[in-house]
Amino acid sequence: xxxxxxxxxxxxxxxxxxLLAGTANVIMQLARPGVGYGVVESRVESGQLFRHPVKRTRxxxxxxxxxxxxxxxxxxxxxxxVDRVHAQVRSTDSSPVPYHAFDPDLQLWVAACLYKGxxxxxxxxxxxxxxxxxxxxxxxxxxxxxTLQVPPQAWPVDRDAFxxxxxxxxxxxxxxxxxxxxxxxxxxxAWLPRPLxxxxxxxxxFVTTGFLPEPFRDEMRLRWTDRDQRRFDALMxxxxxxxxxxPPVLRRFPFNLVLHxxxxxxxxxxxxx
Numbered sequence: 412x413x414x415x416x417x418x419x420x421x422x423x424x425x426x427x428x429x430l431l432a433g434t435a436n437v438i439m440q441l442a443r444p445g446v447g448y449g450v451v452e453s454r455v456e457s458g459q460l461f462r463h464p465v466k467r468t469r470x471x472x473x474x475x476x477x478x479x480x481x482x483x484x485x486x487x488x489x490x491x492x493v494d495r496v497h498a499q500v501r502s503t504d505s506s507p508v509p510y511h512a513f514d515p516d517l518q519l520w521v522a523a524c525l526y527k528g529x530x531x532x533x534x535x536x537x538x539x540x541x542x543x544x545x546x547x548x549x550x551x552x553x554x555x556x557x558t559l560q561v562p563p564q565a566w567p568v569d570r571d572a573f574x575x576x577x578x579x580x581x582x583x584x585x586x587x588x589x590x591x592x593x594x595x596x597x598x599x600x601a602w603l604p605r606p607l608x609x610x611x612x613x614x615x616x617f618v619t620t621g622f623l624p625e626p627f628r629d630e631m632r633l634r635w636t637d638r639d640q641r642r643f644d645a646l647m648x649x650x651x652x653x654x655x656x657x658p659p660v661l662r663r664f665p666f667n668l669v670l671h672x673x674x675x676x677x678x679x680x681x682x683x684x
Contacts, residue, residue, distance in 0.1 A: 429475070430665075431650070432528050434615060435622035438594050439524040442584035442627055445510035445517045451593050452506060455499050464602045470684050473673050475525075476666040478558040481673070486558045488677060492684035493559060507587070519565055520580060522556030527577065529555075531622065536651035546570060586630040594631065617643070 429436075441447035453459065460467045477489045497512030510517065529552065533540060540548060546569065553566045567573040586594070596602070598619050599612035620633045621643035628635055654662065676683055 447590035476670040526552035
């Protein structure tokens with residue numbers, strides 16, 4: 412079994428499993444200071460995770476659902492909604508770093524992190540793919556950027572070019588105390604109502620740390636031992652076996668539900684973001 416379909420899109424088994432790695436991917440994205448402060452300082456009220464956790468989570472899941480399972484028209488409509496929100500996200504004179512949400516370099520970084528996360532999930536659940544499958548998987552991942560503001564020509568032309576881009580980009584990550592504190596609260600599920608953070612925060616921290624590549628662990632000052640790695644590998648082996656055996660409708664959950672809601676919003680003219 413491979414993790415791409417016949418046209419190169421990301422398979423639902425990997426997509427659904429992405430929920431486990433979601434916090435790790437957020438950390439990776441926000442490790443670029445422009446993205447980190449764009450989120451921490453955002454003045455978009457509806458996008459505040461700690462104030463509107465349901466809406467913020469729904470928007471994030473809708474983006475992934477429409478990028479990987481939606482039609483070109485649905486992606487375009489969602490892109491327009493994102494553009495209206497992102498127009499409000501830009502640095503001020505007091506911001507530690509300059510940023511704006513239409514910066515194609517930052518958008519490419521966000522898309523690259525998402526692709527890298529799916530690639531890692533593929534490796535964990537399915538093993539290393541053969542070259543043809545790997546290239547189809549990569550080319551299918553371009554929609555993670557083009558559904559935002561990344562021009563198609565900005566996506567690295569092949570996997571070798573992507574690896575060069577990724578290696579160079581790692582030199583530009585840096586998480587300071589303000590962004591680290593924000594991400595720690597996200598990791599410990601402080602945005603969920605009690606008692607959920609107390610019940611699941613430590614587990615989410617463990618899984619998140621396991622999914623993070625070492626440079627990001629170091630920036631977050633997260634300890635990780637050989638014993639932790641063995642526990643993580645055992646957990647992923649069990650979860651991967653379960654995910655591969657689930658019927659398609661459950662593999663796609665909750666993304667299929669979110670995509671259904673998005674299509675309903677398009678038909679009724681309600682905001683998508």
